[in-house]
Amino acid sequence: MNDHLAGSVAALELIEHWRDDHKHEPLGNFFRQLETGIRKDQNTLREVMQSLGIDESGIRQTGAWAAEKLARVRMRIAGDQPGLVLALEGLIMGITGKKMMWRSLAAANLSNTSKWDFQELQRCAEQQIEQAEVERIGAAERAFASASDWD
Numbered sequence: 001m002n003d004h005l006a007g008s009v010a011a012l013e014l015i016e017h018w019r020d021d022h023k024h025e026p027l028g029n030f031f032r033q034l035e036t037g038i039r040k041d042q043n044t045l046r047e048v049m050q051s052l053g054i055d056e057s058g059i060r061q062t063g064a065w066a067a068e069k070l071a072r073v074r075m076r077i078a079g080d081q082p083g084l085v086l087a088l089e090g091l092i093m094g095i096t097g098k099k100m101m102w103r104s105l106a107a108a109n110l111s112n113t114s115k116w117d118f119q120e121l122q123r124c125a126e127q128q129i130e131q132a133e134v135e136r137i138g139a140a141e142r143a144f145a146s147a148s149d150w151d
Contacts, residue, residue: 001049002057004101006064007094008042013068014087030135034091037128041098044116048105051112081143088136092129099125 012035019031049056099122106118 001045001052001054001101002060004098005042005045005049005056006060007097008038008045009061010064010068011038011091011094012042013065014091018084018087027135030131034128034132037124038095041121041124044121045101048113048116052110081139081146084139085136085143088132088139092132092136095125095128095132099129 015031015035015038019028019035022028022031046056102118102121102125105113105116106122
């Protein structure tokens, strides 16, 4: 669970960057909504971890924060639209992992986690994936449309 928590730290850093870069565009709204959902899920994960007696790993969170900074450099090298495609692909992978974590917790059926609706958390993750995929496809179309300028 600490790996998922660390992943949410990195995801929120990445989202904040793209949200700010596109703050006056519809894409900025998408990132604001995604940020709200991931923060909510992050808080839920922290509550679940506390209920299970799992301490947060500051080292993992710091490592994830640093990894996001390195990934951002790679995305800038790729360019705006290709970088956006890479960012959205990474977010989709992370959200898919979160969905699998919620599914695992639902299957475990632990008595001290009964207050959370893991099925609903999975559905929310699936919606986040679908929304991110729409944005990823749009960014990919824009990236390939401008590929003729790459000569």
